[in-house]
Amino acid sequence: MNKGFPQGFLWGGATAANQCEGAYDVDGRGLANVDVVPIGEERFPIIAGQRKMFDFEEGYFYPAKESIDMYHHYKEDIALFGEMGFKTYRLSIAWSRIFPKGDELEPNEKGLEFYEKLFKECHKHGIEPLVTITHFDCPMHLIEEYGGWRNRKMLEFYERLCRTLFMRYKGLVKYWLTFNEINMILHAPFMGAGLYFEEGENQEQVKYQAAHHELVASAIATKVAHEIDPENKVGCMLAAGQYYPNTAHPRDYWAALQEDRENYFFIDVQARGEYPNYAKKKWERLGIDVEMSEEDLALLRDYTVDFISFSYYSSRVASGDPEVNEKTEGNIFASIKNPYLEASEWGWQIDPLGLRITLNAIWDRYQKPMFIVENGLGAIDTPDENGYVEDDYRIDYLRQHIAAMRDAIVEDGVELLGYTTWGCIDLVSAGTGEMKKRYGFIYVDRDNEGKGTLTRSKKKSFHWYKQVIATNGQDLG
Ligand code: P53
Numbered sequence: 001m002n003k004g005f006p007q008g009f010l011w012g013g014a015t016a017a018n019q020c021e022g023a024y025d026v027d028g029r030g031l032a033n034v035d036v037v038p039i040g041e042e043r044f045p046i047i048a049g050q051r052k053m054f055d056f057e058e059g060y061f062y063p064a065k066e067s068i069d070m071y072h073h074y075k076e077d078i079a080l081f082g083e084m085g086f087k088t089y090r091l092s093i094a095w096s097r098i099f100p101k102g103d104e105l106e107p108n109e110k111g112l113e114f115y116e117k118l119f120k121e122c123h124k125h126g127i128e129p130l131v132t133i134t135h136f137d138c139p140m141h142l143i144e145e146y147g148g149w150r151n152r153k154m155l156e157f158y159e160r161l162c163r164t165l166f167m168r169y170k171g172l173v174k175y176w177l178t179f180n181e182i183n184m185i186l187h188a189p190f191m192g193a194g195l196y197f198e199e200g201e202n203q204e205q206v207k208y209q210a211a212h213h214e215l216v217a218s219a220i221a222t223k224v225a226h227e228i229d230p231e232n233k234v235g236c237m238l239a240a241g242q243y244y245p246n247t248a249h250p251r252d253y254w255a256a257l258q259e260d261r262e263n264y265f266f267i268d269v270q271a272r273g274e275y276p277n278y279a280k281k282k283w284e285r286l287g288i289d290v291e292m293s294e295e296d297l298a299l300l301r302d303y304t305v306d307f308i309s310f311s312y313y314s315s316r317v318a319s320g321d322p323e324v325n326e327k328t329e330g331n332i333f334a335s336i337k338n339p340y341l342e343a344s345e346w347g348w349q350i351d352p353l354g355l356r357i358t359l360n361a362i363w364d365r366y367q368k369p370m371f372i373v374e375n376g377l378g379a380i381d382t383p384d385e386n387g388y389v390e391d392d393y394r395i396d397y398l399r400q401h402i403a404a405m406r407d408a409i410v411e412d413g414v415e416l417l418g419y420t421t422w423g424c425i426d427l428v429s430a431g432t433g434e435m436k437k438r439y440g441f442i443y444v445d446r447d448n449e450g451k452g453t454l455t456r457s458k459k460k461s462f463h464w465y466k467q468v469i470a471t472n473g474q475d476l477g
Pocket of ligand 1 (some may be wrong): 016019239374429430431432437
């Protein structure tokens with residue numbers, strides 16, 4: 001009986017272009033939605049598509065402009081990942097480096113070169129890249145000219161991006177994710193789909209139409225990826241975290257099931273190839289009419305994903321009782337507080353068993369290989385004069401989650417390809433825009449105002465994770 005992680009398990013870490021690269025206007029890169037979301041109170045209305053900010057405005061700080069400048073530090077950073085023994089590194093492509101406006105016919109060679117060098121650097125260190133094609137980013141020109149993913153024209157632009165990437169990086173990349181946290185479109189539609197809502201518009205209608213376009217685009221990407229290289233493996237990506245009923249009251253269980261469906265809806269389509277009946281019924285009830293062709297439905301049916309990836313930070317709680325509305329803070333997914341769990345400094349509740357539960361729920365639903373592509377603890381770190389951080393809290397969080405994942409594999413028999421921790425090097429928070437919400441094994445000297453030397457240093461967790469990987473998860477310290 002196998003007592004541990006399978007041979008070849010893909011240990012590593014994850015980042016997203018806009019949260020670490022910086023160099024937002026270097027080498028021909030075009031402006032993207034992720035550039036124009038500032039830190040501060042207005043961030044949330046902007047990423048939710050309620051407040052319009054299509055360009056930089058006076059008096060705001062935009063953390064993604066420079067971020068941790070990985071664009072110019074990638075060799076050093078990948079060497080550190082290599083030193084930890086990473087088998088894989090999940091990163092995302094900045095669409096507007098490849099197609100600065102989004103609707104060009106020819107790609108920007110400088111952008112293509114950057115990622116080619118980066119992928120080669122990974123392989124030099126024995127690291128297999130895992131590439132998110134779109135991690136919340138969309139060229140601003142596509143938003144201003146076409147309205148983002150509400151427009152069917154996006155299918156064409158996205159397909160061109162995918163073809164370009166699959167052709168150019170054939171042999172360098174074989175693991176691809178089409179859309180980061182595709183369900184985020186419902187919660188942060190400007191970030192998830194470049195959607196800004198006009199007065200009086202039916203927002204649910206727009207969101208689901210955009211979701212349909214992304215789902216078909218994802219199916220086309222899967223088709224094209226397999227045509228260009230049968231070695232390619234394409235995954236979907238869900239912001240996961242199972243819902244628990246607030247009490248044993250049947251209406252709370254029903255509420256939890258409904259909430260889960262709102263998220264699984266996307267994966268039901270990408271993994272099973274058709275729209276679930278519960279969604280069609282919901283649309284009927286809400287008067288939502290999603291335009292789709294027979295050809296779209298055939299694409300969804302014929303090109304389902306090879307594996308299912310997801311992020312997991314916490315479980316969630318649902319109630320059917322209208323009076324229960326005490327919400328946890330700090331997360332885009334507002335959820336009722338779970339009294340049995342501790343929370344992070346940002347109010348995200350910590351639930352390792354919830355990861356095992358989520359792994360089992362997804363496995364039971366789809367029976368496709370899974371990949372945990374984000375997990376971790378955002379915390380305030382206090383470095384000493386050498387930039388060393390004694391981050392035992394982070395080690396504890398990760399240790400417990402890795403143990404839960406091992407239980408799911410060893411005791412429950414789920415199939416898991418790998419595990420990449422979120423923000424393996426400190427980077428800008430997607431939710432808040434802060435630098436001080438850190439996830440990394442590697443500390444980066446930069447603060448919320450953009451001050452700092454950008455010097456990288458190893459935290460205690462760096463050495464710990466290195467040992468975890470070296471022993472293939474046997475020694476969790
Ligand atoms: P941060 C919440 C809010 C925004 C993005 O989040 C999120 C979530 C979590 O469900 O999703 C992912 O940086 C996302 C990453 C992000 C990470 O969670 O707000 O894929 O881009 O950085 C962590 O702490």
